[in-house]
Amino acid sequence: MPETRTFLLEIGTEEIPASYLEPAVSWLADELKKKLDALGYPGKPYGEIRKMWTPRRLTLIVEDIPLMTLRKSYLTQGPPAKVAKDADGNWTKAAKKFAERHGVDESALSIEESEKGSYVFAKIISKEEKTYDFLADSLPSIIFKIPFPRRMRWLKYKSVTFARPIRWLCCLFGDEPVKFQFPELTPSNQTFGHRFAHPEPITIDHPDEYVQKLKDASVIVDPAERRKQIVAELEKAAKELDCKFLRNDELLEEVVNLVEFPRALVCDLGAYTDLPLPVLTAALAKHQRAFVVVKDTGWGWGDPQLTSYFLVVTNSPNLDPDLARTWFERMAVSRLEDADFFIKEDLKKGLEPLIEEESRVEWVKGIGTLSDKTRWLTELGTSLGTNIDGFDKETYIRAAYLAKADLLTNLVREKEFTSLQGIAGAIYAEKMGEKPEVCNAIGQQYTNSPSSNESAILAISDRLLNIAATFIVGKPPKGSSDPFALRRQAAAIMKIIVDRELPLNLSAALDRTIQLIGKGEEKRGAIYTFLTDRLRLFLTDQDFAYDWVDAVLAVAGDEPYDAYQRLAAFRELDKGEEFRLVAVGQKRVANITRELADTPDPDTSLFGQEEEEALWKESELIRPKLDAALDKRNYRKALELLLSLRPAIDKFFDEVFVMVEDEKIRTNRLHLLAAVRNEFLKVADFSRIVVEG
C-alpha cells in the first residue's frame, strides 16, 4: 500500500442560500473522485469521503489519498516512418532529434501504425507526481465549476463567479497546507469559527482535528449532526411546555442549512391562534422559519390542538432569550395580523364576486382568461365524470365554478401565502356555507391524493388544461427544463387515475380538452405522446418491468387504470417463466404473419394435420370465455385462458411446418396463427416481452 494522507478543502464564503449547499458539496465530491480515479491506481485511490457544510463553508474531507500519483507510460507521435528511418532501417537525424526533444534515447522509439499511416512514436514514462501538486493544479478550476442555480461576481474578473463571495480557503494535505493560485486569496491552514462567538482565525494543523476545532468555535459543520441537534433542541423545548412541535421536514432541512450553531427559542404569540392551522403554519414557516407547537395528546388522532407557542431555531450560542424573543414574537404577530386582515377582507366579499373578476385575469397568454379556464374546468370535468360511479355532477360543477376564485383573494395573492392556493379556497368556501364535499374538492385540487371522485376529476381536469395550454403556446418541457412542471402534473394525473380506479380514457379526455380550448389541434399528437410517455414512466415506477409495460401499452395505452389492472394481473399470476415461453412463440408468429394483409378465420377444410385442427378448436373454445372475462376486466382469468392454449401452440410448432410450398395451405396456416395471436393481443402484445438468452 502506498503512503497516504487525508485531504481537507474548506471553501469559506459569505452566507450561501440553503438550497444550494448539499448539491454543491456533492458535485465537488464527485468531481474530485473522478480526478482521483484517473490517477491510475488499481481500486480507488481514496478512503472515506465526508461531505459537510454550513451556510458559510463548503467542506470536503477525503481520507487516504496516496502521497504520489502512479507513473504512467504513454506514446507520443513523431515524424512519418519514411522520414524517421533511412533505407538501411536506421534512425534518421530527424528521429534522433525527436527522441532528444522528449528526453528519451533511441531505444524508446518504435514505428507504429496510426490512422494516418506509419509514424515514429516515442514511449514516454511520466515522472511520479506528487499528489499535492496534482491537487494544487486541479483545485481552482474545480472550485469555479461548482454548479449553482444563480451565480454572482464580486471581483472585477468577469469569469470569477460563485453563489456568494468566497472569503477564505482552508486546504490541507495531511499536515501540509495546500497553496494554489486563486484570485485575491491565498489558501492556508486557517479557518474561522462562528461569526459572533469566535470571530478570530483558527489554525488547523491536520484535517483530523477540523471538525472538533470548529465545534470548539461554535460551528457544527456536519449537517447530519446539526439536524440531530435541532430536533433534540425542539423536542426539549416543546417538552418543557408539555407539548410537541409539529414536524415539518421541508422546514427542518431548510433550517439545518441556515445555522452553524442551532439553539431553539420558545416564543409565544399571545392570542393569535384562531387562524386556520394551514394559514398559521404557512405564515410562521415562511417568515420566521418557525415550528408550530401543539398540545401533546399522547396517541391521539385527529386534528392537532394548537397552542400559542412557536419555536424558532436561532444561530446564536450566546443568545439572550428574553432579549431576542420580543421581536420574533412581534413580527410573528404582525404577520398573522396581516393574514387575519386578508382573510377578513376576503370574507367580506366571499368568492362569488371574484369569479366575475376572473375574466380580467390572463390565464395563459394566447389561450384565455382565468374565467375561460373555470368554464373549461366545469365542462371538461363534467364529461370526464359521466362514466364514473358515484360522481356527483352538482358537487363537481359547484366546486369547479369556485375552484380558481381563491387565486384572486388577498391572502393567496400575498407572496408568503401563495402555497395556500386551494386550501384558502376551501377555508373560504366552508365559511360561506358551501357543502363539505364542495370544499373538499376545492381544497384538494392541487394535491396528488384527492379523497373523492369529484376532487379527483377536478385535480385531473386542471392539470390536463395546464398541459394542453402550455403545449399549445409552444412551451413543452425540453430536456431537463420543465418550467411549468408539466411532467409532475402528468405523473399526478396517472397516479390519481390509478389510485382512484377511474375508467378515464386519455384520448377522449385530450380530445375534449382541445375542443374546449378551441385551438391547438396540430399539437394533439405531441401532447398525446407526452401523456403516454408519462404513463409508461408512472407504470415502471410502480415496479412493473418495462417490457411488460410495453406489451400492455401496445394494446391498451389509452386507459391508464385499465393498463394498470392488466399489469397487476400479470404480477398477481406470477408466472413469468410461462409468459416468457409464450412470448417466444408470439415473436415467431408476429414475424411470420407480419406480411398478411388481412386475417380472416382459417378455412377448416384446408387443415391437413390434427395439430392444426386442435389449435383452432382450443382457440375457438376459449374465445367466448376470454371475451366474457375481458368484459368484466378480469385480466387474471383472461391470462389463465390464454396460458391454457400453450400446449396446443407448442404442439403445432413442433409438428406443423408452416411455410409449405402450397400457397393455399401456407396462407391458411398463417391465418390460423394470426387468429390465435389476435386472441393474445386482446390482453397484451406478448411479442414485446424480452426473452433472455
Added chain:
Amino acid sequence: MSKPLSFQEIILRLQDYWIDKGCILMQPYSSEVGAGTFNPASFLRVLDERPWRCVYVEPAKRPRDARYAENPLRVYQHWQMQVILKPAPEDSQELYLGSLRALGIPLERHDLRFTEDDWESPTLGAWGLGWQVELDGIEITQFTYFQQVGGLDLPVIPVEYTYGLERIAMFLQGVESIFDITWGGVDGKQMTWGDVFLRNEKDFSAYSFEEADTDYLRRAFDHYEEECARLVKKGLLMPAYDAVVKCSHFFNLLDARGAISVTERAATILRVRKLAMAVAKLYVEGPDTDSDPEGEVKDA
C-alpha cells in the same frame, strides 16, 4: 440603561460611521422615489468603473403600502439609509456589522442572519444577489451585490446596503408602532414619528387609493415617457433620468389606484425599464453622435 437612540441620532450615527469609512454624504433626491436605489447617486454612479462611496437618507414613497396611518408597520413613506461602496470591499459584511455595533446593538446576544434574497428591480432593469439582514426575525437591511443595473453588466461590482430606519428605531427603542418612534425634540419637547408625519400618511393614503387622478396619471406617464426618449436623443442625461423617476412614481400611483390590470402591469413595467436602460446606456457611452437630432439646422 442609557436612553435609546432617537431616530435622528440613528441617522447621524450611521452617517458618521459611513463618512468615517470614506463615504461622501449625499442627500435625498428631489422627486418621488420608491427606493433609495433610484437616486442618481446610486443608479447612475454604479454604472462606471470609477470608485464611489456614498451615504444618504432617502424617503421611500410607496403608494401601495399606504395604510391611512392605521397599520403600525406599514406606511406610505418610510425612510431608508442608503450606502453604496464601489468596489465592494472584501470585508463588506464586517463593515456592515460594524455599523450596527456603532448603534450599540450587542449582536452576539441577538440572532442575526443573512437570509437569502435575490434583489431585483424590474423597472430599473437591475438585479443583484445578497441577503435580507434579519435581527431577531426583523428585516432591517437589504444587502446586495449589484450585478446588473439599467440592463448593463456592471464593470465593477458595488455593494448596496439599504437600512430600514424605522425598523432599526423600533428595535432600539422597543416600540411597537412606527408612529411611536421618538424622532427627536423641538426645544426639549419630544417629537415622535407620528407627530411629524401623521397628516402626511393620512392624506397620501387617501390620495393614493382614492383621489389620484388616474386619467391625468396615464397622460403624464405617456408624456414623460416621450420626454425621456426625446431627452436621451439630445444627450441630456439628468433630465432624461428625472423623467424615468417620474414615470416610475406615476406607475406606482396607478397601481395603488387599481387602475392597472395584471397584464398591463408587466407591460408598463417594461416601458419604464426601457427608459431606464436607455438612460444607463447614455451615461456609459455618452450621447449617440451618429444620430442627427431632428430639426437641427446645419451651417451651410
